[in-house]
Every structure is written in C-alpha cells, then in structure tokens.
Amino acid sequence: MPKKSPPLSVEKRRRSTGRVTLADVALEAGVSPITASRSLRGDAPVSDDVRARVVVAAEKLGYVPDPAARALASARGASIVLLVPMITNMVFVDLIESVHDVLFPAGYQALIGITHYDPAQEEKLIRSYLAHRPAGFLVTGFDRTEAARRLLADSGAPCIHLMEVTNATGIYSVGFSQADASAAMTEHLLLRGYKRIAFAAAQLDPRTLQRAEGYRRAMRSAKRYDPALEILNADQSSIALGGELLAQALKRKPKPDAIFFCNDDLAQGGVLAARRRNIDVPNTLAIAGFNDLNGSDQMLPPLTTIRTPRAAIGRTAAMMMLDLLRDADVPTLNVDMGYELIVREST
Amino acid sequence: MPKKSPPLSVEKRRRSTGRVTLADVALEAGVSPITASRSLRGDAPVSDDVRARVVVAAEKLGYVPDPAARALASARGASIVLLVPMITNMVFVDLIESVHDVLFPAGYQALIGITHYDPAQEEKLIRSYLAHRPAGFLVTGFDRTEAARRLLADSGAPCIHLMEVTNATGIYSVGFSQADASAAMTEHLLLRGYKRIAFAAAQLDPRTLQRAEGYRRAMRSAKRYDPALEILNADQSSIALGGELLAQALKRKPKPDAIFFCNDDLAQGGVLAARRRNIDVPNTLAIAGFNDLNGSDQMLPPLTTIRTPRAAIGRTAAMMMLDLLRDADVPTLNVDMGYELIVREST
DNA sequence: AATTTTTATGGTAGCGCTACCATAACGCCA
DNA sequence: TGGCGTTATGGTAGCGCTACCATAAAAATT
Numbered sequence: 001m002p003k004k005s006p007p008l009s010v011e012k013r014r015r016s017t018g019r020v021t022l023a024d025v026a027l028e029a030g031v032s033p034i035t036a037s038r039s040l041r042g043d044a045p046v047s048d049d050v051r052a053r054v055v056v057a058a059e060k061l062g063y064v065p066d067p068a069a070r071a072l073a074s075a076r077g078a079s080i081v082l083l084v085p086m087i088t089n090m091v092f093v094d095l096i097e098s099v100h101d102v103l104f105p106a107g108y109q110a111l112i113g114i115t116h117y118d119p120a121q122e123e124k125l126i127r128s129y130l131a132h133r134p135a136g137f138l139v140t141g142f143d144r145t146e147a148a149r150r151l152l153a154d155s156g157a158p159c160i161h162l163m164e165v166t167n168a169t170g171i172y173s174v175g176f177s178q179a180d181a182s183a184a185m186t187e188h189l190l191l192r193g194y195k196r197i198a199f200a201a202a203q204l205d206p207r208t209l210q211r212a213e214g215y216r217r218a219m220r221s222a223k224r225y226d227p228a229l230e231i232l233n234a235d236q237s238s239i240a241l242g243g244e245l246l247a248q249a250l251k252r253k254p255k256p257d258a259i260f261f262c263n264d265d266l267a268q269g270g271v272l273a274a275r276r277r278n279i280d281v282p283n284t285l286a287i288a289g290f291n292d293l294n295g296s297d298q299m300l301p302p303l304t305t306i307r308t309p310r311a312a313i314g315r316t317a318a319m320m321m322l323d324l325l326r327d328a329d330v331p332t333l334n335v336d337m338g339y340e341l342i343v344r345e346s347t
Numbered sequence: 348m349p350k351k352s353p354p355l356s357v358e359k360r361r362r363s364t365g366r367v368t369l370a371d372v373a374l375e376a377g378v379s380p381i382t383a384s385r386s387l388r389g390d391a392p393v394s395d396d397v398r399a400r401v402v403v404a405a406e407k408l409g410y411v412p413d414p415a416a417r418a419l420a421s422a423r424g425a426s427i428v429l430l431v432p433m434i435t436n437m438v439f440v441d442l443i444e445s446v447h448d449v450l451f452p453a454g455y456q457a458l459i460g461i462t463h464y465d466p467a468q469e470e471k472l473i474r475s476y477l478a479h480r481p482a483g484f485l486v487t488g489f490d491r492t493e494a495a496r497r498l499l500a501d502s503g504a505p506c507i508h509l510m511e512v513t514n515a516t517g518i519y520s521v522g523f524s525q526a527d528a529s530a531a532m533t534e535h536l537l538l539r540g541y542k543r544i545a546f547a548a549a550q551l552d553p554r555t556l557q558r559a560e561g562y563r564r565a566m567r568s569a570k571r572y573d574p575a576l577e578i579l580n581a582d583q584s585s586i587a588l589g590g591e592l593l594a595q596a597l598k599r600k601p602k603p604d605a606i607f608f609c610n611d612d613l614a615q616g617g618v619l620a621a622r623r624r625n626i627d628v629p630n631t632l633a634i635a636g637f638n639d640l641n642g643s644d645q646m647l648p649p650l651t652t653i654r655t656p657r658a659a660i661g662r663t664a665a666m667m668m669l670d671l672l673r674d675a676d677v678p679t680l681n682v683d684m685g686y687e688l689i690v691r692e693s694t
Numbered sequence: 695a696a697t698t699t700t701t702a703t704g705g706t707a708g709c710g711c712t713a714c715c716a717t718a719a720c721g722c723c724a
Numbered sequence: 725t726g727g728c729g730t731t732a733t734g735g736t737a738g739c740g741c742t743a744c745c746a747t748a749a750a751a752a753t754t
Binding site: 378379380381382385391392393394397416418419420421422 | 730731732733734735738739740741
Binding site: 388 | 711
C-alpha cells in the first residue's frame with residue numbers, strides 16, 4: 001500500500017491562466033485542437049459541419065484567440081506597423097484613422113511609429129518593430145536608409161509606401177503626385193493672372209520638396225520662374241509661421257502678387273496675417289494652400305487649396321495590405337489616388 | 348549493428364527562424380537561459396559579473412527579446428492600451444503623443460483604441476485588447492459601462508484614468524477639473540463686465556457636460572444664470588459649427604454680449620464668423636474658447652481660452668504607469684494637473 | 695479491381711520565453 | 725560544529741498556438 005499519493009494533484013495545470021483556450025473549444029466541439037485551429041482560421045480543408053460545430057463551441061465558450069501565442073507559433077503576428085513622420089500634422093492623423101478603421105475590424109492591430117522625419121530614427125523603429133513579427137509594413141514615402149530598405153525586404157512582410165507614387169516596379173505604393181498637384185495649383189494662379197507667385201514652405205521634408213519642384217516646373221514653363229520668390233524655411237510648420245513667411249515674402253523683390261504655401265497650416269496663418277495687415281486678399285495678394293485642412297473653408301477669405309486624398313490613401317493601402325496578406329492577386333502595384341483643386345475666394 | 352541512422356539529422360531545428368534567441372545569448376555567456384533572462388530583466392538576484400557577461404553577449408549577438416514569447420510566458424505583455432474617444436480632435440493627439448513619448452523608450456508599445464465616445468464600443472475594445480495581455484490600461488474619463496469597469500478590475504492590470512479627476516479612493520487618475528476650469532473662464536468674463544454670457548457647446552460628451560456645469564455654477568453664484576443662454580448641440584464639433592452656433596446665439600433673447608464656446612474649434616469658427624458679420628469682438632461681443640489649440644493665438648482677434656495640460660497629463664500618467672508596473676510605491680492616486688487661463692484680445 | 699490522387703483529420707513537437715521548484719554554496723548565530 | 729536561513733544558479737515544464745508530418749477515408753484514375 002503506497003504511503004503517499006503522487007505529488008501531483010488531479011488537477012495539476014501549473015500556471016493556469018483561466019483563459020479559454022483552443023483546446024477547450026476543441027474538446028467542446030469533439031475535434032482535435034488543430035482541426036479547431038483550422039476551422040477558425042479557414043485556411044485549410046475542413047468539412048462544413050465540423051467547422052460549424054467549432055464555431056458554435058467557440059461562441060459558446062467565449063473563445064478569444066491569443067495574439068501572442070499565435071505570433072509565436074506562426075512567426076507572423078496580427079499587427080501591422082504604420083510609420084508616419086509625426087502626428088501633430090492632421091494629414092497623418094487622417095491617414096492613421098483611415099488605416100485603423102480598415103485594419104482593426106479585420107483583426108489587425110496597427111502599431112504606430114513616429115519617425116520625426118528622420119531616416120535614422122525610422123531605421124531604428126523598423127529594427128525594433130521587426131521583433132514584434134508584424135504581418136506587414138505601411139511606410140510614408142520612399143526616402144529611407146539603404147539598411148532600412150534591406151530590413152524591410154528581408155523581413156518577408158509586405159510593405160506599402162504611402163502618400164507618394166513611383167513608377168519603379170515591384171514596389172507597392174498608394175498616393176498621388178505631390179509635384180503634379182503643386183504644379184496644378186501654380187497653373188491655377190498663373191491662369192488667374194498672377195505673375196509674381198511666391199512659394200513659401202517649411203519643414204522641407206521630401207514631399208514638401210516635391211511640391212517645390214512642381215511649382216518650379218509650372219513657373220518655368222510659363223517663363224515666370226524667379227528663385228527670389230522661393231521662401232524655404234526648415235522650421236516646423238505652424239499657423240504662426242505662416243504669418244512670418246508672409247511678412248518675409250512681402251519684402252522680396254520682386255514683391256509677389258500671390259503666395260502659394262506648401263500646406264494649409266501656413267496658408268491659414270498667411271491669410272490671418274494678411275487680414276491683420278489690412279492686405280486685400282485676393283486683389284492685392286492671392287493666397288493658396290495645400291491639403292484642405294479643417295478650417296480652410298472658414299478662413300477670411302476662404303482658402304483656395306489642394307484637397308489631398310489622405311483618408312482614401314489610408315483606406316486603399318490598408319485594403320491592399322489585407323489582400324496581400326491573404327495572398328490574393330494584387331495586380332496594381334502603384335495606385336495614384338489623384339488630387340482635387342479647390343478654388344475658393346483667396347485667389 | 349543498426350541498419351539505419353536515426354531519422355533526425357544532426358541539426359534538426361524543425362522550424363528555425365534564424366532569430367537570435369535567449370538560448371544563444373546564454374550559450375555565448377556560458378550561463379543557463381534562465382540566468383540570462385534574469386540578467387537582462389534585472390528583477391532577480393544575479394551576481395554582477397554574470398550580469399555583465401550576459402549583457403555583453405546580448406550586445407555582441409544583437410539579441411532583441413521577442414515580445415510575443417515574453418507575453419506568452421509571463422501572461423503579461425509589454426503593451427499598454429490607450430483608449431481615447433477620437434483622434435481627429437487635437438487634444439487627444441497631444442495626449443497620444445506624450446504617452447507614446449514616455450512609454451516607447453521604456454520598451455512599451457502603446458495600443459491605441461478609439462471609442463467614438465461610445466461606452467459600448469469601449470467595452471468591446473477592452474474585451475478585445477485583453478486578449479493581448481496588456482500590462483496596463485490608460486482610459487479617458489470615468490464614464491463607462493459596469494461591465495467595462497469589471498473587466499478592467501478583473502484583468503489585474505493597472506488602470507489610470509485621464510483628463511478628469513475624482514476624489515473616489517483606490518482609483519488612479521491624472522487630469523484636471525473640467526468644471527473648475529470652465530467656471531474660471533466664466534468668472535473671467537463676469538469680471539470683465541459681460542452680463543449675458545452664452546455657453547455654446549457641441550459633442551456633449553462627459554467632459555463637455557462638466558464644463559457646462561462649471562459655467563452654470565459660476566453664472567448662478569453671480570445671479571446671472573439664464574437657461575436661454577445655453578446652446579447645446581449634439582453634432583460633432585468643428586470650426587464650421589462654431590459659426591453656426593454663433594448665429595444661433597445671436598438670435599437668443601436676451602441677446603448675449605459674450606459667448607463661451609466649450610472648445611477652441613468652435614471658438615475659432617465663432618471669431619471668424621463674427622469677423623465675417625462685422626461684429627466687433629470683443630466690444631460688441633466677447634468670445635472665449637477652451638483648450639488653447641494651435642492657431643487660437645493667431646485668430647482675429649487672438650482668442651481668450653483655457654490652456655489645458657494634456658501633454659503633461661499624458662506624460663505624467665505614462666510615468667505613473669511605469670512606476671506601477673515596476674511596482675514602486677505610487678502614493679498619489681489622483682493627480683490634478685490644473686489649467687491656465689490665457690487672456691487674449693477676444694474678451 | 696488495383697492504383698494513384700485528393701481531402702479531411704490527428705499527433706507531435708516546437709515557437710522563445712519565464713514561473714516554479716530544486717539545489718548548491720555561502721554565511722550566520724547559538 | 726551543526727542547524728538554518730539567505731543568495732546565486734540551474735532544471736523542468738509549460739504559456740497557447742500552429743507548422744510539419746502522418747494517416748485514414750474518399751474520390752478519381754488507370
């Protein structure tokens with residue numbers, strides 16, 4: 001007769017977390033855990049009645065899959081990294097929101113990284129996010145370090161570039177031509193009869209520089225390009241800075257009769273400053289912006305601007321990412337979402 | 348003599364991911380994996396030279412811990428859930444950024460959930476985020492379902508409430524008194540000699556209603572409260588709506604000589620609309636806002652408002668969360684970050 | 695009817711890490 | 725000197741899930 005019962009009690013389960021696991025669901029449905037896993041993921045041949053039984057069991061027990069376990073076992077998680085330059089710029093907030101609104105209902109968690117317009121910082125972020133085994137990457141623009149590019153390529157996770165377009169092959173991108181949009185605005189001003197059109201920009205990130213390029217292209221082909229009319233400032237863009245750039249522009253020679261600001265923050269500051277100085281907009285001076293931010297239609301006068309499809313870009317890119325992940329055919333590598341010239345009273 | 352060698356080749360490693368693991372680091376340092384784990388986490392007794400050896404080995408091999416494996420093994424991940432009502436409101440963007448800036452360098456990933464001001468949605472989000480085994484929760488305000496409250500409590504993860512303060516015990520919160528701030532602005536207007544001060548609000552979320560309460564309190568104690576001067580609108584707040592609310596306010600009887608908008612979006616729309624109608628601000632009509640958003644100082648005239656410490660709230664709460672997680676003593680349960688009355692020309 | 699191919703299911707063994715327990719080595723005090 | 729706590733390290737066994745392989749049954753082919 002044994003002196004002692006075995007040290008393990010009947011219900012051992014050393015570190016029970018109380019969580020409903022896939023094994024519980026499988027038991028309830030009378031199948032093996034693997035079959036349950038396949039039934040719930042739907043990526044393998046499972047008979048319809050088994051799948052239904054598993055789904056019912058999962059529902060009944062309130063089963064919620066564990067993302068950590070899933071990521072560990074499959075070497076690919078349910079998170080998608082979204083790298084943006086900053087979030088104090090509403091353009092990127094709109095982007096984040098639209099991406100989130102598509103990915104979250106599909107079961108993916110957007111991990112937001114902020115690069116502060118610094119390629120080195122972006123590279124560090126990519127390195128650290130790779131440890132999370134993300135399913136994919138959504139990155140802003142094409143300007144990054146060679147190492148970052150290689151990290152992304154080697155990760156095996158799909159990567160979509162946002163906000164700009166390229167005609168490079170084998171690259172996924174969703175955006176619009178910043179240069180074309182900027183040229184279109186410049187042409188609008190030329191068509192309205194303005195002759196000395198200044199271009200005022202801050203931040204000087206890649207997209208801002210592309211806009212400058214579009215402005216130059218349009219001005220040159222109208223034979224009106226004059227480098228003296230470019231006001232480029234590396235500081236961070238803000239409404240207050242718009243007023244300062246307006247003051248600087250008005251001191252230039254020749255004195256501009258129109259100012260095209262590279263974004264609406266600056267342009268809003270510009271119209272407010274003009275008003276403060278009793279400058280007649282648009283008769284003495286036209287003012288144009290870029291992005292059509294909230295409030296631009298309420299300015300005095302309402303602001304002529306370029307409406308950029310940032311929400312549509314986010315949505316489209318997120319849906320493309322989902323297609324890539326369930327590896328459906330994704331034929332369109334580069335999607336140009338266009339832009340829209342919004343003419344209001346400021347020009 | 349065995350006819351066949353065993354089926355497993357020397358280097359089996361069925362599903363090698365190529366990743367540098369803790370075991371690799373341990374081997375390099377000549378210790379066991381557990382000791383390596385302890386050395387890198389620093390939460391257990393390890394001799395200094397062993398710890399140093401492990402750190403060097405980790406550095407040399409470029410070891411990056413796997414968050415998924417860590418979460419799975421420890422039933423507590425390195426992510427912190429941050430639930431905000433929306434991100435198209437700059438107040439919450441500032442909050443997100445400041446939280447992120449503290450948590451990310453400390454090795455925590457902020458998971459951002461958007462509740463759309465809907466407690467039911469928030470409850471769903473909490474349920475789904477619990478599957479991620481977050482280390483903690485940062486939530487906005489106190490208004491939530493009973494089930495959500497229980498889920499948070501049962502999770503065992505610390506929870507800090509943002510933006511408001513309470514004197515309930517055993518609850519962590521970092522914020523300020525919305526009602527007091529609102530009352531202070533109302534008193535400022537009364538002191539300036541305005542008598543028929545309207546309160547114009549949109550969205551009508553809990554914090555907006557607290558501001559309304561603060562307004563009422565101040566108006567009542569000055570014996571000037573008149574329900575006819577409250578303009579409450581459930582639509583989403585925007586600059587354009589501010590103009591509409593101004594128009595509505597001016598039709599009320601008695602006709603207000605000041606309008607206190609519950610936030611700066613509306614107030615900015617208000618001053619712009621007043622300007623458009625050639626109303627003299629502040630002589631015919633004073634306008635005040637709340638939050639001190641970007642651009643309010645550039646309005647015509649610059650806007651009197653309440654500067655809310657949202658960045659400081661995010662920072663403080665995030666640091667408090669880090670303290671709670673390394674379970675240092677966190678004596679201050681409710682932190683009032685205060686507010687600041689910014690008087691400009693609009694009042 | 696015998697064979698191959700396809701389809702549905704299960705068994706096993708990890709993914710990389712840490713909780714728990716055990717153990718050895720080192721004091722400390724009586 | 726022996727018992728007892730304390731400190732540093734290691735062994736083992738999972739956390740919950742899925743990749744890989746095997747196998748049985750069904751269908752298609754010869």
